Amino acid sequence: MPSPKVTSTEELLSSDAKWISLQKINYTDEDGKPRVWECAERKTRGKSGIDAVAILAILRSKTNAFPLSTVIIEQYRPPIDKGETPEDAAIRELEEETGYKAEGVTESSPIVVCDPGMTNANMKLVVVSVSLEDKLETPDSKLDEGEHIVKRIVPLDKLNDELKGEALISVHQGFVVDARLSYFASGYEMAQRIRNGKFD
Amino acid sequence: MPSPKVTSTEELLSSDAKWISLQKINYTDEDGKPRVWECAERKTRGKSGIDAVAILAILRSKTNAFPLSTVIIEQYRPPIDKGETPEDAAIRELEEETGYKAEGVTESSPIVVCDPGMTNANMKLVVVSVSLEDKLETPDSKLDEGEHIVKRIVPLDKLNDELKGEALISVHQGFVVDARLSYFASGYEMAQRIRNGKFD
Numbered sequence: 281m282p283s284p285k286v287t288s289t290e291e292l293l294s295s296d297a298k299w300i301s302l303q304k305i306n307y308t309d310e311d312g313k314p315r316v317w318e319c320a321e322r323k324t325r326g327k328s329g330i331d332a333v334a335i336l337a338i339l340r341s342k343t344n345a346f347p348l349s350t351v352i353i354e355q356y357r358p359p360i361d362k363g364e365t366p367e368d369a370a371i372r373e374l375e376e377e378t379g380y381k382a383e384g385v386t387e388s389s390p391i392v393v394c395d396p397g398m399t400n401a402n403m404k405l406v407v408v409s410v411s412l413e414d415k416l417e418t419p420d421s422k423l424d425e426g427e428h429i430v431k432r433i434v435p436l437d438k439l440n441d442e443l444k445g446e447a448l449i450s451v452h453q454g455f456v457v458d459a460r461l462s463y464f465a466s467g468y469e470m471a472q473r474i475r476n477g478k479f480d
Numbered sequence: 481m482p483s484p485k486v487t488s489t490e491e492l493l494s495s496d497a498k499w500i501s502l503q504k505i506n507y508t509d510e511d512g513k514p515r516v517w518e519c520a521e522r523k524t525r526g527k528s529g530i531d532a533v534a535i536l537a538i539l540r541s542k543t544n545a546f547p548l549s550t551v552i553i554e555q556y557r558p559p560i561d562k563g564e565t566p567e568d569a570a571i572r573e574l575e576e577e578t579g580y581k582a583e584g585v586t587e588s589s590p591i592v593v594c595d596p597g598m599t600n601a602n603m604k605l606v607v608v609s610v611s612l613e614d615k616l617e618t619p620d621s622k623l624d625e626g627e628h629i630v631k632r633i634v635p636l637d638k639l640n641d642e643l644k645g646e647a648l649i650s651v652h653q654g655f656v657v658d659a660r661l662s663y664f665a666s667g668y669e670m671a672q673r674i675r676n677g678k679f680d
Binding site: 475 | 487490495496509510514519548589590601644657658663666670674
């Protein structure tokens, strides 16, 4: 299978853009001084008011046959379908993109913003739990035509190291690591280091 | 002091935008099929190749007089100055925005991307360490004119609860919680819950 490849990049006129637009926000600051902020926004936000849902799947063995793990993928754009809650979308998309069936939602974050200085994009993080009988099964994904998703299982306490290695080699391969996944992994690792007295 | 207030919002033409632009990326996918991606990009990326640096300051007492804590602020846009490393920028901006002097960098993440489906914005997370003699001092910030930053000290193991509460009330006050901070807090809390056997 050939690798995806950028053939050209060009400046896009607002009038030609289908999915995103530029907005100019006029506001007055704390001193009453008029100021201007430029930002980008998606044209696709639906009734849910939420642009995207992030899914964190915790894979665990009923017999402790493997350490608590998660599944990371190399392409990611889970939309929320019409009339669906973010939690339903998380469970549906997890199964489509990785084949894992979650038995429930462990946690659902408030709505948070991705890069507030630049866009109005928002999202929710939904943590779901997948119990496996014994060994770490890797079911088939249920991808749409044109979807090309590589998945990888990683133990939670190796996630930060794995992503750091990934980020270092990825530049050469055209891949980049998502900041949000990276921050989750940093927080997880920091709690462990503090617990183990290894934080200096 | 009056609250900042949006006075109007209007669609911005690409030709009028000073800080961001829209780009059209033409690429071929894994099947060799031509496809188009629309994204926003900053016009301001400098030689460092990094749009922003996020700072996580760990406050700790030399005498264990208070629990490991961090400082969160209500406005955040730390740029990297010319000729500066992201690590230098983190230490400089922490002092300007909160008054705390970091004695060193604990961790510096690889370059990660903020919202890859929508923009090319990237960043680094820099974790710095601040040792305080005894009690939790709150030094004065060194803000530029026009900067209005409210800061708050939060123990690390209460960060996720604090942000969730914040996110719930913030909608009414025009504040939003940054996804990256929220993910760090989720990861931290999850490691603790798993350690304490409270993860179901």
